Amino acid sequence: MGFGSMRLTPRPDRSVAVRVLRRAVELGVNHIDTAAFYVSPGGILGVGTGAARFATELIREALSPYDPRLFLATKVGPGILPSGEFETAETPARLRAQVEENLRRLGVDRLDLVNLRLTRRDGPIADRFAALAALRDEGLIRHLGLSNATPAHVDEASAIAPVVCVQNSYALDLRRDDDLPRALAVRGIAFVPFFAIAGPSREDGATAVTDAAVNSLAEARGVTPHQIRLAWTLHQGENVLAIPGTGDEAHLEQNIAAGALKLTAEELARLE
Ligand SMILES: NC(=O)c1ccc[n+]([C@@H]2O[C@H](COP(=O)([O-])OP(=O)(O)OC[C@H]3O[C@@H](n4cnc5c(N)ncnc54)[C@H](OP(=O)(O)O)[C@@H]3O)[C@@H](O)[C@H]2O)c1
Structure with a gap:
């Protein structure tokens, strides 16, 4: 069970985010997902006034020097330019700038994993992935992955450099990539789904947890529906890693506990 840091930045109180991050690590989380563009709702216009909260900087504040x-x-x-505008980095120069921003905000010399975040409609990705492979060869990145990727994207990138993970949206009720976890497992690639709790509500968060089968199983097992959703996620394969996002310490503890929840074949079939 990992931790997604996207839900930390909306909380106005930095100290809550710092506490949640420290508690996650204390409870055994060793995989944290972030992005330099995870920033508080006011955007980077609060930078300099101390008002902007970057998830990357909260991670640094809470956890460096890193274990x-x-x-x-x-x-x-995707990224945010100093002007505050959103960008989609297409050129080697912009990708390097984004990698350097991540290094600086996280306060590390090398990034453990950089996912190239795509759109499903993206055509060839070779130029962008090759630019990241060059940064890996330079020592700025340890591993490369893809996000929001199709199997064709994985094939294209793998011909350039090893792809260690694919991070796509996927949940009990968000089933676009049903064959992907197993197909990746065969190739030794991790599958890291996001929106495991939010499902089709996506960025709106945990509003869709109303399914009768999930609710009744949760009641029978004495856990929350969100924990059932996370447990289902982890049962999709040995190569599947969850990264639920929360800015709430009690939710964090429930999410980590869900990592130990074993579902029977009959329970999994009922959820299907
Ligand atoms: N690659 C990409 O394009 C991409 C896109 C989106 C997200 N991500 C990553 O994936 C991570 C997961 O996605 P996500 O955070 O959007 O969705 P998620 O983990 O499916 O759900 C997060 C939502 O569920 C709530 N929640 C979490 N634990 C809960 C619990 N135990 N009980 C009740 N509610 C709970 C959170 O609110 P509270 O804060 O109130 O707990 C938040 O509204 C993100 O944090 C981010 O790191 C990647």
Whole structure:
């Protein structure tokens, strides 16, 4: 069970985010997902006034000097320019700038994992992935992955450099990539789904947890529906890693506990 840092930045109180991050690591989380563009709702216009909260900087504040066992995953492609405008990095120069921003904000010399964040409609990705492979060869990145990727994207990137993970949206009720976890497992690639709790509500968060089968199983097992959703996620394969996002300490503890929840074949079939 990992931790997604996207839900930390909306909380106005930095100290809550710092506490949640420290508690996650204390409870055994060693895989944290982030991005330099995870920033508080006011955007980077609060930078300099101390008002902007970057997830990457909260991670640094809470956890550096880092335990060498901690694995920090980030993503590039989407980004925020110093003007405050959003960008999608297409050129080697912009991708390098985003990698350097992640290094600086996290306070590390090398990024454990950089996912190239795509859109499903993206055509060839070779130029962008090759640019990241060059940064890996330079020592700025340890591993490369893809996000929001199709199997064709994985094939294209793998011909350039090893792909260690694919991070796509996927949940009990968000089933676009049903064959992907197993197909990746065969190739030794991790599958890291996001929106495991939010499901089709996506960025809106945990509003869709109303399914009768999930609710009744949760009641029978004495856990929350969100924990059932996370447990289902981890049962999708040995190569599947969850990264639930929360800015709430009680939710964090429930999410980590869900990592130990074993579902029977009959329970899994009922959820299907
Ligand atoms: N690659 C990409 O394009 C991409 C896109 C989106 C997200 N991500 C990554 O994936 C991570 C997971 O995605 P996500 O955070 O959007 O969705 P998620 O983990 O499916 O759900 C997060 C939502 O569920 C709530 N929640 C979490 N634990 C809960 C619990 N135990 N009980 C009740 N509610 C709970 C959170 O609110 P509270 O804060 O109130 O707990 C938040 O609204 C993100 O944090 C981010 O790191 C990647």
